[in-house]
Amino acid sequence: MHTSTDLLSFHNPAGLYDPAPNGYSHLALVQGPARWLLLSGQGGEHPSDGLPDDFEGQLAQCLANLQTALRAGGAGLKDVARLTVLVVEHREARLAQLSQALKSLWGEAPTPACTLIPVPRLALDGMLIEIEATAVLTHPKAGSG
Template sequence: MPNKIAGDRNSDGRGAFSVRSYEPYVFHLLFGVKRMNREIQRINPVGLYDPSPNGYTHVAIAPPGATIIYIAGQGGEDEQGNLVDDFATQLKQAFANLDTALNAAGARPEHVVKLTTLVVNHDESKLQHLGAEIEARWGDRPPTQTLIPVPRLALDRMLFEVDAVAVLA
């Protein structure tokens, strides 16, 4: 009898329970946690400040068996590699480039669980631009994020860069 445990009976008394009926219990015993659902979980734990005004979530949990996608740093260059000298314009273009990379991998912004943002000469006005862009894209379910102020990036005139980790559940 495939997928059966000998000696156990179904509720009708005619055969063994299937292994599948024990799966959640076995998972709990093996891994010490209850089986997670197949969705990305975003959590802001009690005891940590509310990061939502700054455009991120403290914790993102990928479900078991998910496909992980890594997106390299995307700057504010257009398709021809041109950069403008305006931070807000580069920010929007970098996120448009991120969308292009996500689409190429079969993902969308809601699949992003981690961002790393690099900002040249970071200040509060740049943080406000970034927060507005994050809110426009993710609303009340932003990914985790690390913002790193830097003195410069790879290219002259480059003011912003974002890389991402996405999860397809």
């Protein structure tokens, strides 16, 4: 068992392979009162510079956008219970880049549950990756507004 907080814990049960090298956990367990933050899929669009041409550039911007959206909702990476990753023209090299990026972001902290789905295309022409997230936050204390 890998625990992030009393509210959110991550588990990799015996009998399943170790997903840590790929940057995710098999299970995310939420216990107790919580607020849910549901992020729409974040792509690799830069607010002013558009969409990078390559997967690596889009992945980096996508993860930056994900963190911006989390902060706006009062959350951080440690609060993310689940990721859904959509990848155009998926191949092992892209999985390796994604896995390394997730492991780098989360560091030694438990990584969220994650599903990667290969897709034929995304919303914008040239868009190669999109990541949506579900984060779990504690309820605000009484009187904190």
